[in-house]
Amino acid sequence: MSERRARVWAGIDAGKGHHWAAAVDETGSTLWSKKIDNDETAILTAMGEILDLADKVSWAVDISGTSSALLLALLAAHGQQAVYVPGRTVNRMSGAYRGEAKTDARDAYIIAETSRQRRDFAAIDVPAQMAADLALLTAHRSDLVADRVRMINRLRDALTGVFPALERAFDYSSQKGALVLLTGYQRPAALRRRGQARLTAWLANRSVRGADTVAATALEAAQAQQTALPGEDIAAQIVADLAAQILALDNRLKRVDKQIRDTFRGHPQAEIIESLPGMGPILGAEFVVAAGDLSAYADARHLASVAGLVPVPRDSGRRTGNLHRPKRYSRRLRRVFYMSAQTSIIREGPNRDFYLKKRGEGCKHVQAVIALARRRASVLWALLRDGRAFTSAPPATQAA
Numbered sequence: 210m211s212e213r214r215a216r217v218w219a220g221i222d223a224g225k226g227h228h229w230a231a232a233v234d235e236t237g238s239t240l241w242s243k244k245i246d247n248d249e250t251a252i253l254t255a256m257g258e259i260l261d262l263a264d265k266v267s268w269a270v271d272i273s274g275t276s277s278a279l280l281l282a283l284l285a286a287h288g289q290q291a292v293y294v295p296g297r298t299v300n301r302m303s304g305a306y307r308g309e310a311k312t313d314a315r316d317a318y319i320i321a322e323t324s325r326q327r328r329d330f331a332a333i334d335v336p337a338q339m340a341a342d343l344a345l346l347t348a349h350r351s352d353l354v355a356d357r358v359r360m361i362n363r364l365r366d367a368l369t370g371v372f373p374a375l376e377r378a379f380d381y382s383s384q385k386g387a388l389v390l391l392t393g394y395q396r397p398a399a400l401r402r403r404g405q406a407r408l409t410a411w412l413a414n415r416s417v418r419g420a421d422t423v424a425a426t427a428l429e430a431a432q433a434q435q436t437a438l439p440g441e442d443i444a445a446q447i448v449a450d451l452a453a454q455i456l457a458l459d460n461r462l463k464r465v466d467k468q469i470r471d472t473f474r475g476h477p478q479a480e481i482i483e484s485l486p487g488m489g490p491i492l493g494a495e496f497v498v499a500a501g502d503l504s505a506y507a508d509a510r511h512l513a514s515v516a517g518l519v520p521v522p523r524d525s526g527r528r529t530g531n532l533h534r535p536k537r538y539s540r541r542l543r544r545v546f547y548m549s550a551q552t553s554i555i556r557e558g559p560n561r562d563f564y565l566k567k568r569g570e571g572c573k574h575v576q577a578v579i580a581l582a583r584r585r586a587s588v589l590w591a592l593l594r595d596g597r598a599f600t601s602a603p604p605a606t607q608a609a
Contacts (some may be wrong), residue, residue, distance in 0.1 A: 214240070214263035220294070220321025221245075221270045222313045223277040228252075229313035232259050232266070233321045242314055247276075252283050269294045269324035271316070273333050281333060292330035294320050297537070334502060339476060344498045346469045350491070353465065357458050358382075364391070364451040371444040372397055374430035379423075385459070386417040390427055391452035395445035400431035469494050484598035485589055486560055487553030492545050496589075499542040503594070509587035516542040518583040546582040554581070559601060 217240060219232045225247065232241040240262055245255045260266055268284060268291035270277050284291050299316060302323050308315075324330060361382050368376040372395065379387035389412065394400050400408065405424050412420035470490040473479050482493040506512040513519050517538025523531045553560035560581060567577035592599055 213261075216265045216267065217259070217263040218267045218269065218321045218325040219259050220317045220319065220324060221268065221277075221280065221291075222316040222320060223270050223272040223280060224313070225276045228277075228280060229317045230255055230259065231314065231317035231321050232262055233318065233325060234263075235325070237322055237325065239318060242317065244313070247279060249279065249283065252280055256283065256287065256289075267324060268292070269320050269330065270333070271296050271299055271320055285334075291333045292324055293333050294323055294330055295537075298323060331505070334505075339472065340497060340501075342472050343469065343476075343494045346465060346472065347491075347495050347498055350462065350465050350469065353458060353462050357455060357462070360451055360455050360458065364448055364455065367444050367447050367451065368395070371395075371438045371441045371448075372430070372434065374433045375427060378426050378430045381455075384423075385456070386412065386419060386423040388452045388456050389415050389417050390423060392449050392456070394427070395448045396437070396441055397431035397434045398437065400427055404428075466491065473497070478593055481592050481596065481598055482589070485549070485553075485585065485592065486556070486558060486599070487549040487551075487585075488589075489552075492549050495541065496545045499539055499545060503590070506590065509590035512590050513583050513586040515539050516546050516582075516586060518543065518546060518579060518586055543582075546586055547578060550578050550582040550585055553585070554578070560585070 214234050217232045217234055219230055219241075222229045227247055228245045230241070230243060230245055231239060233239055241259055243255060243258075245251050266289065268289055270280070270291050271294050273281070273293050281291060299319055302319050303311075303315070306315075306319060306322075364381060365376055368391075375395075375397070379390075381387050381391075393411065394403065394408070403411070405421075405428050408424040408428065409421045412423055417423060473490045473494040476482075476497060478497075479490075479493060482488055482496060483490065488496070500506075500512070500515075503512075506515070510519065514535075515538060517535050517540075519535070520532035521535045522529075523533050525531075550560070550564075554564040555561075563584060564577050564581050567580050568574070572580065588599070
């Protein structure tokens with residue numbers, strides 16, 4: 210039996226069906242390397258074999274999502290802490306080792322070696338029940354929103370081929386009445402036969418707001434096209450089906466939004482997060498999921514840096530002050546701060562005043578919004594640190 214080490218580093222190349230784990234010692238020599246099925250019994254067996262190699266095991270994985278959820282949960286249940294080694298880092302580090310082969314075993318070895326040589330990787334915390342629920346709900350909502358955008362694009366494309374005037378008449382991404390109209394009428398001849406009075410009544414019976422306006426707009430488009438185009442009947446069926454699917458998807462989104470709102474407002478810091486102008490329950494839930502535990506951030510600058518709101522210097526020799534946009538940051542966290550900042554400038558207040566100040570200094574719209582997002586990251590971090598809600602007036606400074 211091999212001698213027990215004081216410490217080893219275990220790297221895991223995670224996958225959906227199976228993982229590959231490799232353990233190295235302080236010299237970089239491989240002590241253990243095997244394929245592990247994504248199954249509780251197989252993971253526990255491999256974990257026990259690796260833990261028998263040394264008094265202390267440092268774990269590292271390249272995926273912190275659903276593929277490694279069972280693995281990370283089992284590690285946490287047995288008191289083991291894992292760090293996250295980004296896939297881009299693994300890819301670049303692979304060029305520092307001999308050979309050009311790309312295998313799971315080699316990737317696992319590189320993950321273990323990288324975690325052995327570096328100490329700055331972020332630790333992975335298994336989320337609490339509420340954080341896990343919000344992560345699943347927000348991810349599901351993002352999928353539904355993406356599906357809705359694709360359906361609307363397909364609907365507009367199909368409608369343009371047979372009735373371009375009606376396609377231009379409405380904004381189908383925000384007007385429910387236009388979608389209800391398309392479930393029953395997609396061709397100009399059918400709209401002209403129906404007439405405005407009967408079309409208005411048909412829309413009103415389906416609870417369409419401004420039914421008379423929608424009917425008048427649709428009939429104006431129908432009068433502008435007297436020609437029936439080839440494939441009109443089939444295209445009309447496709448448009449009607451897509452419109453019905455989008456309406457059903459909107460109802461699903463409303464249910465998911467309500468579930469996110471109810472779950473998020475059970476979070477102990479929900480009231481503080483929502484007090485910041487522009488930060489509603491949906492963005493608040495995304496912030497909780499993307500930011501995680503606030504104790505992981507040393508200060509407000511650290512939080513802003515993770516969100517990609519702090520410029521990165523690229524100095525060389527006499528060239529100094531050369532700042533660029535960062536490439537490695539949390540896209541999700543940046544989106545939360547950017548979208549909330551853009552929403553906050555709609556109403557009068559300190560957020561809009563700061564935005565207008567930046568515009569007056571010559572910043573473009575995006576630059577001004579990013580500057581506001583950077584400032585809001587500091588404000589939100591301070592609010593969460595102090596456990597108080599946002600107020601327009603700054604808090605009174607206490608004497609030391």
